[in-house]
Amino acid sequence: MCYEVELSIVEGMSTATGRPTAATRTASPSPTAPDAPVSDAPVSAEVREGAARRVIGWPIRFAVLCLVWGFSFLFIKVGTEGFNPLQFTLGRLACGALVLLLVLAVKRERLPRPARIWGHLTVAAFILNVLPFTLYAYAETTIPSTLAGICNATSPLWGMVLSLVALSEDRPTRRRVAGLGVGFLGVLTVLGAWQGFAGTDMAGTAMALGASLCYAIGWIYVRRTLADGEHSPLAMTGTQLLLATLQLAVVTPLFTSMPTSFPLAPLLSCLALGALGTGFAFVLQYGLVAEVGPTTAMMCTYFIPVIATAAGVALLDEQLSWNTPVGALIVLAGAALTQSKPRRTS
Numbered sequence: 001m002c003y004e005v006e007l008s009i010v011e012g013m014s015t016a017t018g019r020p021t022a023a024t025r026t027a028s029p030s031p032t033a034p035d036a037p038v039s040d041a042p043v044s045a046e047v048r049e050g051a052a053r054r055v056i057g058w059p060i061r062f063a064v065l066c067l068v069w070g071f072s073f074l075f076i077k078v079g080t081e082g083f084n085p086l087q088f089t090l091g092r093l094a095c096g097a098l099v100l101l102l103v104l105a106v107k108r109e110r111l112p113r114p115a116r117i118w119g120h121l122t123v124a125a126f127i128l129n130v131l132p133f134t135l136y137a138y139a140e141t142t143i144p145s146t147l148a149g150i151c152n153a154t155s156p157l158w159g160m161v162l163s164l165v166a167l168s169e170d171r172p173t174r175r176r177v178a179g180l181g182v183g184f185l186g187v188l189t190v191l192g193a194w195q196g197f198a199g200t201d202m203a204g205t206a207m208a209l210g211a212s213l214c215y216a217i218g219w220i221y222v223r224r225t226l227a228d229g230e231h232s233p234l235a236m237t238g239t240q241l242l243l244a245t246l247q248l249a250v251v252t253p254l255f256t257s258m259p260t261s262f263p264l265a266p267l268l269s270c271l272a273l274g275a276l277g278t279g280f281a282f283v284l285q286y287g288l289v290a291e292v293g294p295t296t297a298m299m300c301t302y303f304i305p306v307i308a309t310a311a312g313v314a315l316l317d318e319q320l321s322w323n324t325p326v327g328a329l330i331v332l333a334g335a336a337l338t339q340s341k342p343r344r345t346s
Helices: 003-016 022-027 045-055 058-070 072-079 085-107 115-139 145-152 155-166 174-191 202-225 233-255 264-292 294-302 304-316 323-339
Strands: none
Touching (some): 058 264, 058 294, 058 304, 072 264, 072 304, 085 115, 085 233, 085 264, 115 145, 145 202, 155 174, 155 323, 174 323, 233 264, 294 304, 294 323, 304 323
């Protein structure tokens, strides 16, 4: 799963516990008094962006975001058929970083300056970008994209387990514990545990689940170290992707050789995943968080495995047994329970 999804989870759970993050403080627009006088002052960039967002309704943009991230696993599958997983991940990160840096230049936003922030973002870039993106790329060399997309949906389950240990304000409730149990049952259903996991590549599945765990660990780290910053999520993520690109640019030549060819389909997959799934999608989600709030924006998490499964079956002819979609639905139900809040009684 992309880091941008985790940002929504961070914001949603921070809101639930009463701790606003820098992202929510920056993204949430200030209310305007209904009787405020009309001004002849030039319209700001933020106002123009808000008007542009309203032209295209948020449900349409939400659907586009779900499609972009849902197709990410198909792009990874096609891309790793032509490039080494490290090379593919490096290209993805470079394209995503370039898109966000261009958006920052257009918006005239600066990258953060404090060395402390750059240090924390360096760690976050490794945990939330380099490691999970690489793990997913290697995983999809041996497992279907459908299974990778479903493993991605376990991230909220990992997040709940870790938050109970690392975040003192997150208390276990019966609902959340039940959600964890339901989600675990869903994973076993997807893997066909009653068949002894026959037909499942356990190494690839473990890498995909490990990638999902990385997002949960990164979420804890970001919340502990960067939640109270003054910089916009766009500037922070642009810096993070830049650092992730630099990290992988150092590592990749040590373990791979220069590609001898650049097949068209894998190359286009790399460019599409980087520019759209890792770059444009964050800008799109950034606007959704500002307009409808992190809780609604976070709901795209639950559509991603559905779209990934449909894309893998329809476009890659991946085989789908009955336990895969059933298990996926159980996983999503468990993840939803872990993120839900009990109703307040008056």
